[in-house]
Amino acid sequence: MQTPQRERALVPFAELHGLLASIFERHGASPEVAAILADNCASVQRDGAESHGTFRIPGYLATLASGWVDAKAVPVVTDAAPGYVSVDAMNGFAQPALAAARALVTAKARANGIALLAIHNSHHFSALWPDVEPFARDGLVALAFVNSMACVVPHGGQHALFGTNPIAFAAPRAGADPLVFDLATSAMAHGDVQIAAREGQSLPEGVGVDRAGKPTRTPAAVLDGGALCPFGGHKGSALSMMVEILAAALTGGNFSFEFNWSGHPGAQTPRTGQLLIVIDPARQAGNGFAARIETLVREMRAAGQERQPGERRYLQRAASERDGVPIAATELEGLRRLAAPAGTA
Amino acid sequence: MQTPQRERALVPFAELHGLLASIFERHGASPEVAAILADNCASVQRDGAESHGTFRIPGYLATLASGWVDAKAVPVVTDAAPGYVSVDAMNGFAQPALAAARALVTAKARANGIALLAIHNSHHFSALWPDVEPFARDGLVALAFVNSMACVVPHGGQHALFGTNPIAFAAPRAGADPLVFDLATSAMAHGDVQIAAREGQSLPEGVGVDRAGKPTRTPAAVLDGGALCPFGGHKGSALSMMVEILAAALTGGNFSFEFNWSGHPGAQTPRTGQLLIVIDPARQAGNGFAARIETLVREMRAAGQERQPGERRYLQRAASERDGVPIAATELEGLRRLAAPAGTA
Numbered sequence: 265m266q267t268p269q270r271e272r273a274l275v276p277f278a279e280l281h282g283l284l285a286s287i288f289e290r291h292g293a294s295p296e297v298a299a300i301l302a303d304n305c306a307s308v309q310r311d312g313a314e315s316h317g318t319f320r321i322p323g324y325l326a327t328l329a330s331g332w333v334d335a336k337a338v339p340v341v342t343d344a345a346p347g348y349v350s351v352d353a354m355n356g357f358a359q360p361a362l363a364a365a366r367a368l369v370t371a372k373a374r375a376n377g378i379a380l381l382a383i384h385n386s387h388h389f390s391a392l393w394p395d396v397e398p399f400a401r402d403g404l405v406a407l408a409f410v411n412s413m414a415c416v417v418p419h420g421g422q423h424a425l426f427g428t429n430p431i432a433f434a435a436p437r438a439g440a441d442p443l444v445f446d447l448a449t450s451a452m453a454h455g456d457v458q459i460a461a462r463e464g465q466s467l468p469e470g471v472g473v474d475r476a477g478k479p480t481r482t483p484a485a486v487l488d489g490g491a492l493c494p495f496g497g498h499k500g501s502a503l504s505m506m507v508e509i510l511a512a513a514l515t516g517g518n519f520s521f522e523f524n525w526s527g528h529p530g531a532q533t534p535r536t537g538q539l540l541i542v543i544d545p546a547r548q549a550g551n552g553f554a555a556r557i558e559t560l561v562r563e564m565r566a567a568g569q570e571r572q573p574g575e576r577r578y579l580q581r582a583a584s585e586r587d588g589v590p591i592a593a594t595e596l597e598g599l600r601r602l603a604a605p606a607g608t609a
Numbered sequence: 610m611q612t613p614q615r616e617r618a619l620v621p622f623a624e625l626h627g628l629l630a631s632i633f634e635r636h637g638a639s640p641e642v643a644a645i646l647a648d649n650c651a652s653v654q655r656d657g658a659e660s661h662g663t664f665r666i667p668g669y670l671a672t673l674a675s676g677w678v679d680a681k682a683v684p685v686v687t688d689a690a691p692g693y694v695s696v697d698a699m700n701g702f703a704q705p706a707l708a709a710a711r712a713l714v715t716a717k718a719r720a721n722g723i724a725l726l727a728i729h730n731s732h733h734f735s736a737l738w739p740d741v742e743p744f745a746r747d748g749l750v751a752l753a754f755v756n757s758m759a760c761v762v763p764h765g766g767q768h769a770l771f772g773t774n775p776i777a778f779a780a781p782r783a784g785a786d787p788l789v790f791d792l793a794t795s796a797m798a799h800g801d802v803q804i805a806a807r808e809g810q811s812l813p814e815g816v817g818v819d820r821a822g823k824p825t826r827t828p829a830a831v832l833d834g835g836a837l838c839p840f841g842g843h844k845g846s847a848l849s850m851m852v853e854i855l856a857a858a859l860t861g862g863n864f865s866f867e868f869n870w871s872g873h874p875g876a877q878t879p880r881t882g883q884l885l886i887v888i889d890p891a892r893q894a895g896n897g898f899a900a901r902i903e904t905l906v907r908e909m910r911a912a913g914q915e916r917q918p919g920e921r922r923y924l925q926r927a928a929s930e931r932d933g934v935p936i937a938a939t940e941l942e943g944l945r946r947l948a949a950p951a952g953t954a
Contacts, residue, residue, distance in 0.1 A: 344722060344892050344893055344894075345720070345721055345722035345889075345892045346691060346692070346720065346721045346722070347691070347692045347721030347722045347723045347724070348721065348722025348723060348889075348892045348893065350893050375690070375691065376690055376691045376692035376693065376721055377689060377690035377691070377692045377693025377724075377725055378692045378693060378723050378724065378725040378886070379692070379723065380722055380723040380888060382893055384896075405854070405855075405859065417912065417913075418909055418912050418913070418914040419914065420913065420914055420915065420916075421909070421912040421913030421914040422912060422913035423912050423913065424912075425908055425909065425912040431848075433847070433851050435854050435858075443850070443854070445847040445850075445851075447843075447844040447847055447848075449844075477913060495841045495842075495844050496840045496841025496844065496845055497840075498792075499792040499794075499840050499841065499845075500841055500844075501914075502778070502790040502792055502918055503776075503792075505788070505790075505905070505909070505918070506778050506780075506790075508905055509750070509780050509788075509902065509905065510750075512901070513780075513890075513896065513898055513901040513902055513905060514750065514888065514890050514893070514896060514898065515893070515896065516893060516895055516896035516897075519901075519904070519905060519908070521908055541723070541886060543725060543859065544690075544693075545858075545859050547689050547690045547693045548689055548693065548695050548727055548859070548860070548861060549689075550861055551729075551858065551859060551860065551861035552861075553858055553859065556857070556858040556864075557854065557858055559864070560850070560853055560854065560858060560864060563770055563864070563866055564763055564766070564770065564850070567762065567763050567766040567767065567768050567769075567770040568762075568763070568765065568766030568767035568768065568822060569763035569764065569765055569766040569846075570765065571765075573847055573850070
């Protein structure tokens with residue numbers, strides 16, 4: 265027997281986008297920043313990645329109210345070298361910083377074969393795949409790294425130091441949606457630990473440690489001064505360290521353990537950095553890139569990997585474009601109230 | 610009580626290097642290729658990574674005898690774009706191809722901020738960290754990807770498709786040896802499964818599948834038509850797919866499931882490709898890269914991560930430089946016989 269689902273509304277993408285843009289503007293964002301955040305948040309919701317969609321609006325608003333982030337920031341783009349773009353997000357969100365530099369880094373990747381985009385002084389509060397997928401739609405291969413806030417213990421260590429530190433990757437396909445993955449280097453999402461705590465479930469082995477650094481399967485012990493483990497033991501830990509080096513040390517951003525938001529109660533967005541590497545596969549004559557990717561996809565299917573990275577999102581995207589973006593009815597009402605002019609709600 | 614160790618010899622690095630170079634030359638390598646392979650193999654043995662050191666000599670020799678690899682190959686370097694170097698290894702080993710292009714890709718990384726080195730038609734039969742460490746010693750950050758031979762099942766699949774597909778990373782430190790890691794994206798090394806089979810041990814959960822694609826803890830079932838799993842479930846599988854795309858599709862090399870060595874009995878080296886990304890952290894003014902890495906290392910120590918990536922190798926390297934390179938006495942005798950002119954052994 266299925267448990268009854270919360271009542272769902274289906275809202276056209278354009279309407280959701282408009283609602284979200286109004287909300288961001290009403291809570292202090294410039295029109296430019298509001299439009300970019302609305303597009304990001306509505307797209308994530310459209311694609312079914314609900315943990316990073318409209319579910320995040322209360323976190324955005326609490327952060328904006330705290331004064332921790334500048335939602336009117338105008339990113340400063342520096343052309344640092346023929347293959348290197350640096351962006352100071354000016355304590356704003358990472359997505360407007362990326363938008364400000366996207367054309368330049370794309371042009372550099374096409375001219376040089378590879379280019380790097382280093383963003384610092386930035387806040388990333390969404391999924392990472394929306395940052396890389398557009399490069400693949402332009403025929404480019406993209407890798408992205410972003411660090412976050414200390415909640416992951418290095419392998420063999422006792423206290424949290426790394427963020428959940430995701431790595432995202434996108435590669436174009438011939439006549440099909442790109443291959444895209446976005447994976448946290450933590451063993452589990454923090455939200456899933458909270459759900460396990462609420463539902464009285466044990467965690468799988470190897471997911472977390474308690475405040476003494478000892479392995480635990482009790483969600484409350486992880487949440488109460490403990491930490492998440494990296495995925496895959498020492499290997500995931502090494503990758504998480506690499507994300508700190510690339511997204512923070514190299515870009516000039518904060519490490520996940522560095523920023524201090526204690527003066528801003530309600531702040532939830534990590535003030536760190538982000539690095540993107542963009543490659544033009546067409547610069548190497550004769551690699552037949554698009555056809556080769558189709559060979560790989562065909563063989564992955566034949567080996568029994570039924571769903572390719574990104575595929576579930578594309579299926580939900582198509583359904584959302586046909587039927588409207590699914591959202592809990594009560595949540596949609598809440599968004600409408602937040603977007604309404606003062607006094608009319 | 611300690612079990613008695615096999616009798617160990619300690620051989621000066623230069624002597625081991627000379628022995629190995631003689632062996633490679635006597636078995637068909639050009640002097641240039643022999644010197645590079647000898648340096649690689651002796652360095653790996655010196656650093657205590659024995660599974661990729663002199664232990665591999667029989668595999669090299671079987672492969673050379675099979676005619677599968679051209680140990681006299683002269684790599685062809687193409688300056689494909691301002692940030693893109695492509696090398697056709699001409700069916701030779703990957704290390705000479707990298708050596709032929711190292712100066713050019715280093716210069717491009719310094720000039721552009723980032724550069725890419727794509728090697729194809731190459732055989733990689735060693736550890737990956739020796740390929741990246743020298744870039745970090747030159748003050749650069751390096752990432753490397755190499756695919757190998759089908760022995761890893763995609764997550765959720767039934768048969769082997771990916772190689773063990775390692776990822777290596779190196780970053781410079783101020784006044785200390787670089788941070789370097791080299792991790793296979795498989796859950797276990799193939800050699801460790803063979804050891805478990807020999808010793809009658811069970812494998813940990815999640816390491817392998819049998820020939821029907823079903824999870825198994827029986828080493829023989831993995832070895833007999835089964836396959837290894839990726840490390841870390843679907844995340845490691847996605848990373849392994851990324852290595853196939855970067856190291857094979859992008860470079861113009863073979864995927865791990867493609868090459869056919871059936872006409873060359875004894876061949877053990879995968880004929881695939883390799884990709885390196887090299888970044889110059891000094892191109893972004895103000896990131897204070899070297900000092901920032903020291904901050905990260907200090908905090909990783911404080912969090913309880915006692916040994917930093919690469920540290921165990923550096924400790925063994927220092928011991929080997931002081932005392933000589935450790936090697937089983939019988940193995941050293943074998944190398945001396947292989948290196949001796951015909952008729953004198």
